[in-house]
Amino acid sequence: xxxxxxxxxxxxxxxxxxxxxxxxxxxxxxxxxxxxxxxxxxxxxxxxxxxxxxxxxxxxxxxxxxxxxxxxxxxxxxxxxxxxxxxxxxxxxxxxxxxxxxxxxxxxxxxxxxxxxxxxxxxxxxxxxxxxxxxxxxxxxxxxxxxxxxxxxxxxxxxxxxxxxxxxxxxxxxxxxxxxxxxxxxxxxxxxxxxxxxxxxxxxxxxxxxxxxxxxxxxxxxxxxxxxxxxxxxxxxxxxxxxxxxxxxxxxxxxxxxxxxxxxxxxxx
Amino acid sequence: xxxxxxxxxxxxxxxxxxxxxxxxxxxxxxxxxxxxxxxxxxxxxxxxxxxxxxxxxxxxxxxxxxxxxxxxxxxxxxxxxxxxxxxxxxxxxxxxxxxxxxxxxxxxxxxxxxxxxxxxxxxxxxxxxxxxxxxxxxxxxxxxxxxxxxxxxxxxxxxxxxxxxxxxxxxxxxxxxxxxxxxxxxxxxxxxxxxxxxxxxxxxxxxxxxxxxxxxxxxxxxxxxxxxxxxxxxxxxxxxxxxxxxxx
Numbered sequence: 380x381x382x383x384x385x386x387x388x389x390x391x392x393x394x395x396x397x398x399x400x401x402x403x404x405x406x407x408x409x410x411x412x413x414x415x416x417x418x419x420x421x422x423x424x425x426x427x428x429x430x431x432x433x434x435x436x437x438x439x440x441x442x443x444x445x446x447x448x449x450x451x452x453x454x455x456x457x458x459x460x461x462x463x464x465x466x467x468x469x470x471x472x473x474x475x476x477x478x479x480x481x482x483x484x485x486x487x488x489x490x491x492x493x494x495x496x497x498x499x500x501x502x503x504x505x506x507x508x509x510x511x512x513x514x515x516x517x518x519x520x521x522x523x524x525x526x527x528x529x530x531x532x533x534x535x536x537x538x539x540x541x542x543x544x545x546x547x548x549x550x551x552x553x554x555x556x557x558x559x560x561x562x563x564x565x566x567x568x569x570x571x572x573x574x575x576x577x578x579x580x581x582x583x584x585x586x587x588x589x590x591x592x593x594x595x596x597x598x599x600x601x602x603x604x605x606x607x608x609x610x611x612x613x614x615x616x617x618x619x620x621x622x623x624x625x626x627x628x629x630x631x632x633x634x635x636x637x638x639x640x641x642x643x644x645x646x647x648x
Numbered sequence: 649x650x651x652x653x654x655x656x657x658x659x660x661x662x663x664x665x666x667x668x669x670x671x672x673x674x675x676x677x678x679x680x681x682x683x684x685x686x687x688x689x690x691x692x693x694x695x696x697x698x699x700x701x702x703x704x705x706x707x708x709x710x711x712x713x714x715x716x717x718x719x720x721x722x723x724x725x726x727x728x729x730x731x732x733x734x735x736x737x738x739x740x741x742x743x744x745x746x747x748x749x750x751x752x753x754x755x756x757x758x759x760x761x762x763x764x765x766x767x768x769x770x771x772x773x774x775x776x777x778x779x780x781x782x783x784x785x786x787x788x789x790x791x792x793x794x795x796x797x798x799x800x801x802x803x804x805x806x807x808x809x810x811x812x813x814x815x816x817x818x819x820x821x822x823x824x825x826x827x828x829x830x831x832x833x834x835x836x837x838x839x840x841x842x843x844x845x846x847x848x849x850x851x852x853x854x855x856x857x858x859x860x861x862x863x864x865x866x867x868x869x870x871x872x873x874x875x876x877x878x879x880x881x882x883x884x885x886x887x888x889x890x891x892x893x894x895x896x
Binding site for chain 1: 847888
């Protein structure tokens with residue numbers, strides 16, 4: 380089985396400063412991976428490097444293969460084509476990820492149109508519109524027709540994140556990268572979105588790379604977790620092994636921090 | 649006498665859209681209170697009313713028995729010495745062009761507090777666990793957690809009785825969050841903290857009492873331990889069930 384994303388010895392530099400050092404992992408189709416780390420640990424840079432979206436001031440070395448193609452060797456045009464097919468991203472803050480001046484239906488139609496164009500399917504306005512509504516229904520948005528006509532500011536934060544997920548699904552990617560997709564949301568909305576993501580990843584048969592600083596969140600979503608600190612991978616394993624028998628001091632610290640709030644909630648302190 | 653009494657507080661930006669409806673609660677000296685609710689529940693509006701940044705359309709707030717009246721300038725000056733805020737985002741709540749000592753001593757200057765400013769700043773820095781040499785540096789030289797410590801130092805420099813913390817640890821990483829909650833806990837030996845948060849875990853770790861707000865109304869309030877052990881209102885149950893746990 381060939382990996383959807385294969386990263387080998389990835390290093391990211393900003394001038395002389397090394398931001399990501401020697402990161403390697405491979406995600407096979409249908410697998411769910413979680414990337415845990417705090418601000419500045421290099422988790423988002425690793426994800427952005429994997430789809431060729433690093434800021435131009437940063438340089439990367441090592442090899443990244445996305446759907447079998449070498450990301451670093453591709454032209455921007457080829458990369459752009461690969462991104463929709465192979466991987467799509469859901470970002471942290473849906474208010475900034477969505478275009479504030481474009482109706483939600485229109486922005487969701489764009490990746491559908493691009494996908495159809497790439498695959499040589501006939502571009503028919505009505506069928507695109509139908510697919511937008513179908514996608515909005517898949518992500519459990521209420522009144523999909525109304526939301527398709529609405530602007531981002533007219534709906535709630537949770538609904539915006541559902542639209543962003545619908546846009547990512549519109550590409551029918553092999554890998555969904557979710558970069559802190561619930562950090563900006565309320566706790567009940569977070570639970571709904573996590574539930575939705577889990578379901579959709581299974582239904583669409585996608586692989587998932589879920590990035591978060593919140594250990595319990597990642598542990599509930601992923602089958603394999605990677606813990607990053609200061610740009611390097613310090614631990615990897617199943618959520619159970621990482622949570623119950625953390626090896627690295629930093630992982631121990633994270634588990635202890637999460638356990639502290641868990642204990643407080645259970646009245647154990 | 650209670651430190652704070654809030655009685656039938658009502659507020660709305662439009663007549664047909666009330667943000668707060670008849671909200672009443674009391675804060676006793678030395679008992680930390682968590683105000684919990686989701687976006688739009690009105691928890692930050694309560695904080696703005698407590699800070700005197702908005703005027704209530706109904707009801708009353710009393711601080712140590714005295715009515716909080718934003719129009720009474722003399723009272724408000726004394727009130728602001730006693731009630732200080734800490735905001736969510738330490739990246740936007742600190743002036744990037746001021747050095748740390750100027751930021752921390754700002755309440756002393758604006759509230760005309762008659763103490764030795766440099767000694768007060770030293771004491772505040774020590775209380776939040778920052779080195780003395782932090783004074784001459786700028787906010788951008790510090791991490792998120794350290795910046796929040798600076799914001800807390802600014803809040804405690806006038807030796808307030810009450811700290812109003814609006815999601816003060818929500819923007820921080822997990823391990824930093826634990827350290828800042830520990831700091832609040834230590835500070836609450838000498839002052840009282842009202843923490844607004846959507847994070848029940850943080851409230852459970854810091855506050856002895858809890859108030860759960862849903863769409864501008866208090867749906868449950870009481871001892872944190874008891875409410876978390878046996879939440880009665882469906883909304884509280886939903887909040888509690890939504891929290892991702894380690895032992896899932």
